[in-house]
Amino acid sequence: MDFELNSEQTMFQRVVREFCEAELKPYAAEVDETGQMRREAIRKMRDLGLLSLQVPEEYGGAGLDTISASIAVEEIGRVCGSTGLSISAHNGLGCGPIVKWGSKAQKEKWLPILMDGEHLGALALTEPQAGSDLLNGAQTFARRDADTWVINGQKAWITNVSYAPVMSVLLRTNKEAGSRGFSMILVETNRSGLTIHPPEKKMGLKGSPTHMLSFENVTVPADNLLGNEGDGFVMTMQTLDSGRISIGALSVGLAQGAFEAMVRYAQERKAFGEPIANKQAIQWMIADAALEIEAARTLVYRAAWMRDNGKDYTKMAAMAKLKASEVAERVCHDAIQIHGSYGYSREYPVERMYRDQRLMSIGEGTSQIQRLVIARRVLGEFSK
Numbered sequence: 001m002d003f004e005l006n007s008e009q010t011m012f013q014r015v016v017r018e019f020c021e022a023e024l025k026p027y028a029a030e031v032d033e034t035g036q037m038r039r040e041a042i043r044k045m046r047d048l049g050l051l052s053l054q055v056p057e058e059y060g061g062a063g064l065d066t067i068s069a070s071i072a073v074e075e076i077g078r079v080c081g082s083t084g085l086s087i088s089a090h091n092g093l094g095c096g097p098i099v100k101w102g103s104k105a106q107k108e109k110w111l112p113i114l115m116d117g118e119h120l121g122a123l124a125l126t127e128p129q130a131g132s133d134l135l136n137g138a139q140t141f142a143r144r145d146a147d148t149w150v151i152n153g154q155k156a157w158i159t160n161v162s163y164a165p166v167m168s169v170l171l172r173t174n175k176e177a178g179s180r181g182f183s184m185i186l187v188e189t190n191r192s193g194l195t196i197h198p199p200e201k202k203m204g205l206k207g208s209p210t211h212m213l214s215f216e217n218v219t220v221p222a223d224n225l226l227g228n229e230g231d232g233f234v235m236t237m238q239t240l241d242s243g244r245i246s247i248g249a250l251s252v253g254l255a256q257g258a259f260e261a262m263v264r265y266a267q268e269r270k271a272f273g274e275p276i277a278n279k280q281a282i283q284w285m286i287a288d289a290a291l292e293i294e295a296a297r298t299l300v301y302r303a304a305w306m307r308d309n310g311k312d313y314t315k316m317a318a319m320a321k322l323k324a325s326e327v328a329e330r331v332c333h334d335a336i337q338i339h340g341s342y343g344y345s346r347e348y349p350v351e352r353m354y355r356d357q358r359l360m361s362i363g364e365g366t367s368q369i370q371r372l373v374i375a376r377r378v379l380g381e382f383s384k
């Protein structure tokens, strides 16, 4: 694989960076303080294709490859973690399943609305009692009743749902069929019986809305089924594979933002008569960060390249997400260390980045689950 970005990817990166510097970076602290995304910036993203990264051009999307999509998420995450998470979730979890499994009618109905700059997409998998173990733990049930599905249960921690006109929901549709007993169903968020609870009060990513949902006899037409009945669990695993590349990219972005702040600060701050950047202990933190970010980004691009080239990328996506989230944790930690007490202050962005990165090793599969996925694949390869 050639790791050089091609000229289109390089140009796209430059355009997205300029946009992020102007429209997101100056407002990132405010987004964190107020818990409100900058809607004006989201609207402007439409014209750059940031709301339709991998939606095919025939549906009005940007139709980009996965490396370009990763570049976009990295660049947004570099300046604003909250916006990065919401845009990652919107593209990968919100639009992704509709693009991949939606009927022509479902695509024509929902994709234009999801890309219009006023809305964001959402995917509801997690439940109050089940995140890692959806197979055994997810209980929210859709009962077939004539030409409808009737849904009862709860979902938890759902990103963007307050901005979503519709969401894909993982539902148990057959209690006896194990992993084949799940289906993915589109649920309009204005359906009666659906309650979107107040936003969760989170440690970081405060501008990215996260909600618990209750379904009480929520009724949707039978043709809201996405893909085939019984395929919901497999669809979930495939969506998470690609979502992990995106969370890897977001982690790289958060690490990159903290890295740039740490290097600049080390060159400005003086101690013992010289910039602290002259001290070897500081240089080692800078060198480790530079190395680790490069390694993480390479894994993200490799997983993205594998996806674009039709290879089995499950293991690589898990590796990319695991590595990048651990790198983000380490780099944001060291960025605060280099800032000393100022790093502990809300006046400096590294404090926010440190809080924001903490989700990266939890969402879309915890680090323990990534290790499980990698180990299972490795053991499988060795027993062949």
Ligand SMILES: Cc1cc2nc3c(=O)[nH]c(=O)nc-3n(C[C@H](O)[C@H](O)[C@H](O)COP(=O)(O)OP(=O)(O)OC[C@H]3O[C@@H](n4cnc5c(N)ncnc54)[C@H](O)[C@@H]3O)c2cc1C
Pocket (backbone or CB within 6 Å): 089, 093, 123, 124, 125, 126, 129, 130, 131, 132, 133, 156, 157, 158, 159, 160, 202, 205, 210, 359, 362, 363, 364, 365, 366, 367, 368, 369, 372
């Ligand atoms: C900000 C935010 C946004 C989110 N957005 C969404 C969203 O849009 N849609 C959605 O569906 N979900 C979303 N989630 C939920 C998220 O994906 C889950 O929280 C995550 O998958 C972990 O599930 P859990 O919290 O239930 O933890 P649990 O599954 O209860 O895990 C608890 C601990 O046990 C460990 N553990 C579990 N099983 C094993 C095992 N087999 N071996 C070793 N250790 C194990 C875990 O690694 C973890 O450390 C979001 C969460 C947050 C915080």
